[in-house]
Amino acid sequence: MERGSDRAYRELFKRIGDPAQTGAALADLFNLCRKDFMKYIRAAVRDDEAVKDIFEDLMVEVCLAPQRVVVKDDPKSWMTAMVRNLIRRYFRTVKNMPTYVDLDEYIGLVGYMSAEERQLYLELEGLITDIAAGLTPKRREVFLLHWHEGLPLDGIARRLGRSRHTVKKQLAKAIKEVGKAVEQQWGVKLLGKEDKKDNDHDSQN
Amino acid sequence: MIHRTEYVRELLRKRLEGALSAEEAAMLRAARRLHGRDVWDRLMAEVLEEGGEEGRNDALARWTPDFRRIKQRADRVNRFNTVLKYMVGTTVAAVALVVIWFGFDRYRSGEPGVAGECAGMPPGMEIPVSEFAGAIAYGDRDPLPFQAGSEGHIATVGNLAIIRDSSGILVISEKRKAAEADTAGHRDIRITTAGFQQCGVRLPDGTYVRLNASSTLVYPLSVGDESIHYTRIAGEALVRVPEKRGGGRVIVETHNSQLHSSEGDFSVWTNPWETRITVLDGTISAIARKGGLSRTAGKRGDRIRVKSTRGVGKQINDSLFYHRKRNVNDALMWTSVVRNYRNASLRDFVVDMSRWYGLPATRLHCIPESDRVTTSLCYRATRQDLIAVINRAGLQVYESNGQYSFCRPEDIHHTPGVMHARATSETESCDHCGNYH
Numbered sequence: 001m002e003r004g005s006d007r008a009y010r011e012l013f014k015r016i017g018d019p020a021q022t023g024a025a026l027a028d029l030f031n032l033c034r035k036d037f038m039k040y041i042r043a044a045v046r047d048d049e050a051v052k053d054i055f056e057d058l059m060v061e062v063c064l065a066p067q068r069v070v071v072k073d074d075p076k077s078w079m080t081a082m083v084r085n086l087i088r089r090y091f092r093t094v095k096n097m098p099t100y101v102d103l104d105e106y107i108g109l110v111g112y113m114s115a116e117e118r119q120l121y122l123e124l125e126g127l128i129t130d131i132a133a134g135l136t137p138k139r140r141e142v143f144l145l146h147w148h149e150g151l152p153l154d155g156i157a158r159r160l161g162r163s164r165h166t167v168k169k170q171l172a173k174a175i176k177e178v179g180k181a182v183e184q185q186w187g188v189k190l191l192g193k194e195d196k197k198d199n200d201h202d203s204q205n
Numbered sequence: 206m207i208h209r210t211e212y213v214r215e216l217l218r219k220r221l222e223g224a225l226s227a228e229e230a231a232m233l234r235a236a237r238r239l240h241g242r243d244v245w246d247r248l249m250a251e252v253l254e255e256g257g258e259e260g261r262n263d264a265l266a267r268w269t270p271d272f273r274r275i276k277q278r279a280d281r282v283n284r285f286n287t288v289l290k291y292m293v294g295t296t297v298a299a300v301a302l303v304v305i306w307f308g309f310d311r312y313r314s315g316e317p318g319v320a321g322e323c324a325g326m327p328p329g330m331e332i333p334v335s336e337f338a339g340a341i342a343y344g345d346r347d348p349l350p351f352q353a354g355s356e357g358h359i360a361t362v363g364n365l366a367i368i369r370d371s372s373g374i375l376v377i378s379e380k381r382k383a384a385e386a387d388t389a390g391h392r393d394i395r396i397t398t399a400g401f402q403q404c405g406v407r408l409p410d411g412t413y414v415r416l417n418a419s420s421t422l423v424y425p426l427s428v429g430d431e432s433i434h435y436t437r438i439a440g441e442a443l444v445r446v447p448e449k450r451g452g453g454r455v456i457v458e459t460h461n462s463q464l465h466s467s468e469g470d471f472s473v474w475t476n477p478w479e480t481r482i483t484v485l486d487g488t489i490s491a492i493a494r495k496g497g498l499s500r501t502a503g504k505r506g507d508r509i510r511v512k513s514t515r516g517v518g519k520q521i522n523d524s525l526f527y528h529r530k531r532n533v534n535d536a537l538m539w540t541s542v543v544r545n546y547r548n549a550s551l552r553d554f555v556v557d558m559s560r561w562y563g564l565p566a567t568r569l570h571c572i573p574e575s576d577r578v579t580t581s582l583c584y585r586a587t588r589q590d591l592i593a594v595i596n597r598a599g600l601q602v603y604e605s606n607g608q609y610s611f612c613r614p615e616d617i618h619h620t621p622g623v624m625h626a627r628a629t630s631e632t633e634s635c636d637h638c639g640n641y642h
Binding site for chain 2: 022026042074084150182
């Protein structure tokens, strides 16, 4: 079986929906999930018993509605989101993590930003917003809803009255265009800053 | 760069190794936002799993969940969800049945003229403008009645044209600037409604007045200050004043007070001894005629009441009361096709109804103040329907010479005597027995 692909997950969900194969399919699903998510969960949750609980809860969630999951475009993303929700639930209920806290920051996968990192991030954010202004109107619309409001594809599609497929394509193109422009302009910007720093240093000397 | 997932993976790897520079940390954060939650989670999981299967030879690596127990748990949750769904469905159905039964029971109990539906209209609907009717008078002329459904030019008074537009509203508009000659012979235009009539009037400054039955609107013709627009109202009305700029305002006069507004909606209820104002929107100032009392109200539901009483030596004193009430429905009930009274004062109910039916109701002091009424009455309910409601509330109605009284014949000599719409002079003693009623 191909490891961790959407197809592999879809096949397993189909089998779980068949009462005659549920037990065996659950075992296969668990093995696949262990390959795909064990490290992810363990990176966040240190307690082995809690890891076991999260895995069991994940299996229960799948058993509750296999037919609903099997029709999804990307079952693996659904599984990833479910794992993430279960981790978040664990931290909220057991570790009293406040609801407003970003999970990635809480478990140290992204980390809190230093003052320097924050400054750079703000500059990068400004650059991306400037670049987005130069996109074609349709791509700009989609990109800004994604970038500023963090809307998922479905949300953007609903807001703009376009199909999910169209929005997905437009967003992918916009991200590519913005990424390339960042590649070109960010280095130049940083170099400019370095030059300025050197000049300041020279003039002080 | 950050649009390529391989680059983001590389940043993630560095992050896990703790080898991320400040610039790369900023890039990683921007990449997380750029790619969105789904892609980010996937990349994160992939990077974390790159080292292959968990290699630690510990209990967790060998652990396998009890799949039968998982299946049982899932079945239990599914059963619970199904039961919950049925319970919620059953509860909703039961509540709906109770509501329907309650409504049917009320309908079957046969309150006359009472509605679910009233004249083919839903209960919350306003009386249609197309049914508006009334009469216009000016100068020495006999009143010109205008009937429901009529349309077009009605009269020209001085520089003012009065027309009834296609929606049924009377529109008074200025044909030209007013001159002294325009007011000669007719000082004002009077619009009156009889029982069962309501009408809507748009004044030249844009103010809209909706008159209830048995009410009068007087629009004085003047050539004074153009920024101030006077109107007099007796009875009951809903007034909508559009925004006035540059200090302009509308002044509505009642028997005992003046109401000033430069923008606002309010209802006004008046008789010779009392004015009640309910603010619906905007700001209204009420000034009592006597005593220099005034109050400004600017919140929906604010109520101002100016009450006049005759004191010692027949001198009239005004009192001004203010209070807040959230619900404004009772002040606007007369605009609806169905008037719903819930535990309302029977005396107030009789006053409202005597206005709507145009009935000269006398001796209201014989209605006990504590008596209450709960009913819904369609605006087209007959007089017999109304009397039946009053009787059911425990009050006897006596009719004599076309007038309705609420006193027993043996109490008939007590004063106050004839009172239209609750004109009480509360401190006046009864001529017959000397008591205050």
